Amino acid sequence: MEKRVFFFDLLRCVAAVAVIAIHVLAPYRDELGVIPLNEWMSAITVNGLSRWAVPVFIMITGALMLNDTRAFNAKYYVSRRLGKVLIPFIVWSLFYSYLSGWSVSGYDLDIALGILSNAYHKETYYHLGFFYYFIPLYFVIPLLQVLVQKTDDLTLYAGLSIWLLTTTLYLFRIDGPWSHQLWLYSGYLLLGYVLYKKLPLTKKSVSLFVFLGFVGAFSSVWMVAIESISLNKYTVGRWLSYKTVNTVLAASMVFMLCRYFGEGFKQITINIVGVISKNSLGIYILHPIFLWPMKEFGWSQGHPLWVIPLWILISGSGALFVSIVLSKSRRTSWLLP
Secondary structure: OOOHHHHHHHHHHHHHHHHHHHHHOOHHOEEOOOOOHHHHHHHHHHHOOOOOOHHHHHHHHHHHHHOOOOOOOHHHHHHHHHHHHHHHHHHHHHHHHHHHHHOOOOEHHHHHHHHHOOOOOOOHHHHHHHHHHHHHHHHOOHHHHHHHHOOOHHHHHHHHHHHHHHHHHHHHOOHHHHHHHHHHHHHHHHHHHHHHHOOOOHHHHHHHHHHHHHHHHHHHHHHHHHHHHHHHOOOOOOOOOOOOOHHHHHHHHHHHHHHOOOOOHHHHHHHHHHHHOOOOOHHHHHHHHHHHHHHHHHOOOOOOHOOOOOOOHHHHHHHHHHHHHHHHOOHHHHHOO
């Protein structure tokens, strides 16, 4: 049995927290001119500094699955890999379409049915959009597995360089065939593999990624703030997209930092992080249930610097508890990937 690599657990843990933060701060984003500027800036700063979270989940998948040297087995792959994600996604899409019908004024079946009728192309709840671009990646992974097994490092680096160029073009709205989301998200799979298996882990290399990641994250916050304030309206352009070079740099920084510092923790911390990591997708799927009252009843009043951590703790803890409970029984464990 292959030894468990702790820094992947650490990555899943911090990415889960960052995703929740993005969803908690949502009520503040459009409040420019309504709430004090320092509160609005605090919220969008957290937003801009957290955009790496979803790409990191994809990078983990690429690092692990592209490192698998076993012969491809289509039946196993579809049933154990793809099916493990696809079936829970369908079930939770049904659940969240039902939840969408609830509001402070009661239940509206027409809203729920309307959302469900569009589920073939649009998520039934805001956080499920992840699966619409994550699931198609399972059809790309076998091709990338062949690529990493049959080609040399120079080819991999060349492919990544082309991909990075297209993420830059996409950021500045220079669109073309390279703007297809399947291509732009697929690059994260190869990036995760290269950063894990090909890049030497030295202080110099990590320092370079920290510098580039800081530039990417800072530019995200800065450009959104400047453009929004100038228009007196919250606007992001593509600066907060998951498919742009600034987000790539920030995600690479987090990946390398966790890889570099991920083996120096005490055993109790390793155990806690391991539990959160094991339930990270469960936390991702379940946490909006616990954020529902905050958003519906307007329980986000207060400075974002204390409201955001508070609701991260509430919704994250609640989701973790439910995920652990569901995982204990064979009848419900399949609900969470």
